[in-house]
Amino acid sequence: MAFTKKAQLELGFNWIYMLVAGGVILLFFVGIVVKEKFRAEENLGQDLVRTMESLFTGAQVSEKTKNVIDIGSLADFTLYFDCEDQVTTYGLKETSARAENIVDPIFSPNELKATKMIAWSLPYNFPYKVADMLFITSSNTKYILYSGITTDLFLKEFLKATGSEFNTHQLNSEKEYQTLDPGNNFQIRIVDFTGQLITPTKKTIPLSLQKFDNTKVSAIVFTGKNMFDYYQKQGNIWTKKTVVPLRVISLSDERDAAKYAAIFAQDKEMYRCSMKKAFARMKYVTDIYQSKAKTVIDHYSQDKTKMDEFTKSTASGCLGYYTENEPNIQSSLDSLSNKLTGCIGDPSFSLCEGLTEAAENVQKANQGLSEHGDCVALY
Numbered sequence: 001m002a003f004t005k006k007a008q009l010e011l012g013f014n015w016i017y018m019l020v021a022g023g024v025i026l027l028f029f030v031g032i033v034v035k036e037k038f039r040a041e042e043n044l045g046q047d048l049v050r051t052m053e054s055l056f057t058g059a060q061v062s063e064k065t066k067n068v069i070d071i072g073s074l075a076d077f078t079l080y081f082d083c084e085d086q087v088t089t090y091g092l093k094e095t096s097a098r099a100e101n102i103v104d105p106i107f108s109p110n111e112l113k114a115t116k117m118i119a120w121s122l123p124y125n126f127p128y129k130v131a132d133m134l135f136i137t138s139s140n141t142k143y144i145l146y147s148g149i150t151t152d153l154f155l156k157e158f159l160k161a162t163g164s165e166f167n168t169h170q171l172n173s174e175k176e177y178q179t180l181d182p183g184n185n186f187q188i189r190i191v192d193f194t195g196q197l198i199t200p201t202k203k204t205i206p207l208s209l210q211k212f213d214n215t216k217v218s219a220i221v222f223t224g225k226n227m228f229d230y231y232q233k234q235g236n237i238w239t240k241k242t243v244v245p246l247r248v249i250s251l252s253d254e255r256d257a258a259k260y261a262a263i264f265a266q267d268k269e270m271y272r273c274s275m276k277k278a279f280a281r282m283k284y285v286t287d288i289y290q291s292k293a294k295t296v297i298d299h300y301s302q303d304k305t306k307m308d309e310f311t312k313s314t315a316s317g318c319l320g321y322y323t324e325n326e327p328n329i330q331s332s333l334d335s336l337s338n339k340l341t342g343c344i345g346d347p348s349f350s351l352c353e354g355l356t357e358a359a360e361n362v363q364k365a366n367q368g369l370s371e372h373g374d375c376v377a378l379y
Contacts, residue, residue: 046097048071048079048092048097049090049092049097051069052090052099053099053101056101056103056104056106056134064121064122065120065121066119066120066163066165067118067119068116068118068139068165069116069117069118070116071114071115071116072115072116075114075115077092077093077094077095077113078092078093078094078111078112078113079091079092079093079111079112079113079117080093080110080111081108081110081111081112081136081266081270083269083270083273083274084269084273085273086276086277086280087100087101087102088100088101088102088104088273088274089101090106093111102277103277103281104131104132105131105133105134105261105274105275105278105281106134106136106274107133107135107260107261107262107264107270108135108136108137108264108265109136109137109189109264109266110215110267110270111187111215112136112138112141114138114140114141114186115139115140116138117136117137117138117139118136118137118138118139118165118166119134120134120162121133121134122135122255122257122260123257124250124257124258125251125257126249126355127251127359127360127363127366128289128362128378129285130278130279130281130282130285131278131281131282133257133258133260133261133278135260135264136264137264138167139167140167140184140185141167141185141186141187141188141189142167142168142169142182142183142187142188142189143162143166143167143168143169143189143191144168144169144177144180144182144188144189144190144191145159145168145169145171145191145193146170146177146190146191146192146193146197147170147193148174148193148196152193153254154193154254154256154259155170155193157255158263161255161260167185174196174197177190177197177206178206178207179208180208180209181208182208182209182212186216187215187216187217187218188209188212188216188217188218189218189219189220189263190217190218190219190220190231191219191220192220192221192222193222194222195221195222195224197221198221198238199221200240203238204236204237204238205217205233205236205237205238210235210236212233214232214234214235215233216233217233218230218231218232218233219231219232219238220262220263223245224245225252226248226250227245227246227247228245228246228262229241229242229245229246230242230246230267230268232267241267241268242268246268246271246272246349247353248262249356250356251356251359251363258275261274275349275352276343276349276352279340279344279352279355280344282340283337283340283344286333286337286340287337289333289378289379290333290334290337292378293322296318296322296378297319297322297323297330299376300315300316300318300319300322302315317372317374317375318372318375321366321368321369321372321375325368327361327362327364327365328365329362329366329369329378331361332358332361335358335361336355336358336359336361336362339351339354339355340355342354343355362378365378366378366379
């Protein structure tokens with residue numbers, strides 16, 4: 001009887017030992033699988049970050065490019081973008097895959113979670129080329145646009161430029177806005193060119209958008225040709241995120257890169273931060289043009305006793321555009337350079353708005369040189 005009890009105890013102990021040992025072995029292999037899965041995700045994230053870095057580098061030498069990047073293998077993860085102190089940070093959330101960019105002005109939503117990422121570069125001319133603006137979005141970020149005017153040239157050009165690669169929809173009426181279908185999208189951006197869909201008194205969000213997370217529904221409202229405000233969903237109403245309207249700083253045309261940047265940027269912080277990156281680059285470009293202007297002025301100011309009458313007349317006329325006319329190249333470039341210095345160091349961004357007049361003066365003086373025909377144009 002004692003022998004039987006002892007055997008039973010030993011048998012029970014053996015089973016417990018086997019279960020513990022089996023559990024340890026199972027945990028060991030589960031740990032390996034989890035570790036390998038984590039490593040694979042980190043590698044995928046790093047590969048994506050390197051791809052994005054190459055993309056941004058390529059955009060500097062190949063303007064007006066559109067790239068649709070397949071990120072289906074990372075569809076369960078979230079890409080993030082942030083910009084602070086003129087440094088753009090981007091990467092894969094909850095991983096160490098990240099990078100910083102201090103050169104390119106990048107405008108995007110704060111987060112993307114999709115199978116396809118879209119990257120588009122567009123030159124920013126102010127008045128000469130400053131940089132390529134980079135617009136980042138995804139196949140499931142929907143842009144719903146309303147103008148109220150079927151002949152709106154900016155909107156027509158925007159839809160033409162974005163093409164079939166972008167997820168856009170044009171509203172035909174305010175009624176359609178209230179009944180819009182957001183589809184199966186990750187996030188929604190309303191673009192109101194009239195300032196009539198969303199106002200301090202028209203704050204209710206369409207019922208179809210109320211089911212979305214607050215961070216996934218935003219709006220930009222243009223209150224004038226070059227003024228705009230950002231709004232964010234807060235429950236079932238819109239909350240204005242700008243205390244005073246921001247200004248699009250550009251020499252407007254139908255394909256206005258700075259206005260496009262406002263549409264693609266998540267909020268005022270990203271817009272200001274990335275625009276300052278553009279202005280920092282512009283300061284270097286302006287310094288180069290100031291050196292060129294000095295060389296041309298020296299050329300036209302050389303000893304006129306050695307010139308024939310035609311050359312002397314041409315030199316005097318051209319010199320006027322550089323140093324004497326109102327506006328002229330020299331004083332306009334000096335003014336632009338000074339205003340850029342103030343803008344870059346201004347946390348409120350208000351000083352940046354003064355850049356437009358100085359840039360317009362450079363443009364006017366250079367246009368006079370180009371129309372003269374025999375003069376050396378600045379750009």
